[in-house]
Amino acid sequence: MTAYLFFAYFLLPFHFSGSIEAIEKNHQVTEIRIEIPQIQFPPLTLLDTVPIYFESSAPMGGFDLKIESSSNAFFSIIDIIPGEFTDSCKWELFSARSSKISDAKNNLIKVWKIVSLPEMIPDDVSPICRQLNHKSVLCRLILLVKKQESVIADLGEISFYWESCRDNVVSSESGKKLYISKKVIDTSGKEIKTDPNFAGRNGPPENCISKRSKDKLFRTVTFINGSLSRAIIDSSFFEADTLSSKN
Numbered sequence: 001m002t003a004y005l006f007f008a009y010f011l012l013p014f015h016f017s018g019s020i021e022a023i024e025k026n027h028q029v030t031e032i033r034i035e036i037p038q039i040q041f042p043p044l045t046l047l048d049t050v051p052i053y054f055e056s057s058a059p060m061g062g063f064d065l066k067i068e069s070s071s072n073a074f075f076s077i078i079d080i081i082p083g084e085f086t087d088s089c090k091w092e093l094f095s096a097r098s099s100k101i102s103d104a105k106n107n108l109i110k111v112w113k114i115v116s117l118p119e120m121i122p123d124d125v126s127p128i129c130r131q132l133n134h135k136s137v138l139c140r141l142i143l144l145v146k147k148q149e150s151v152i153a154d155l156g157e158i159s160f161y162w163e164s165c166r167d168n169v170v171s172s173e174s175g176k177k178l179y180i181s182k183k184v185i186d187t188s189g190k191e192i193k194t195d196p197n198f199a200g201r202n203g204p205p206e207n208c209i210s211k212r213s214k215d216k217l218f219r220t221v222t223f224i225n226g227s228l229s230r231a232i233i234d235s236s237f238f239e240a241d242t243l244s245s246k247n
Contacts, residue, residue, distance in 0.1 A: 032220050093120055
């Protein structure tokens with residue numbers, strides 16, 4: 001139902017008031033950044049949160065994101081909650097759901113789909129805002145961290161994931177334009193090259209934008225993948241833990 005509402009909102013011609021479309025013409029979208037940071041956890045953390053940051057040069061009409069984490073990571077995403085942006089602007093819909101899919105190598109992976117809209121149905125009750133004039137938290141990932149078993153540092157990645165051209169998109173204020181990936185940056189700071197084959201972390205291929213298509217897609221968004229590491233702890237901790245278990 002959530003997916004239906006989202007695509008109905010974005011891809012079908014809602015009858016917005018002329019004022020919204022007129023305002024949108026004056027708001028030129030030049031840059032959108034969505035970023036998962038690189039964070040180092042303190043030792044022995046069991047539950048923590050990771051923000052996904054959002055920054056835009058103009059008001060937005062909604063977003064639809066898809067993310068996945070390394071299958072062998074020392075943590076798992078157990079929930080995703082609204083962040084400062086959607087809370088402060090009083091957006092009506094926020095949904096985060098997980099599903100298991102097969103990747104390009106036929107491995108089963110867990111993918112999270114995050115959808116948020118300022119309004120479920122356009123009416124006289126408007127959200128407080130569709131843009132914050134600073135870098136803000138779009139949502140927060142709730143992580144369950146596995147027990148640390150050794151002194152070796154742990155590392156895991158969280159990345160944006162694509163299965164179709166309409167994954168990881170941001171809507172314009174009127175809902176008549178969709179902003180898709182301009183570039184995807186990996187955890188080393190390098191740009192990931194697009195791949196004509198879905199699915200993966202490479203972003204939408206060039207054929208996603210076609211002059212024949214009725215959908216108005218624009219390459220505007222920079223996606224930055226993140227990584228989480230856990231600090232090395234003193235080996236004496238494990239020695240003491242072993243001794244205590246024997247006594």
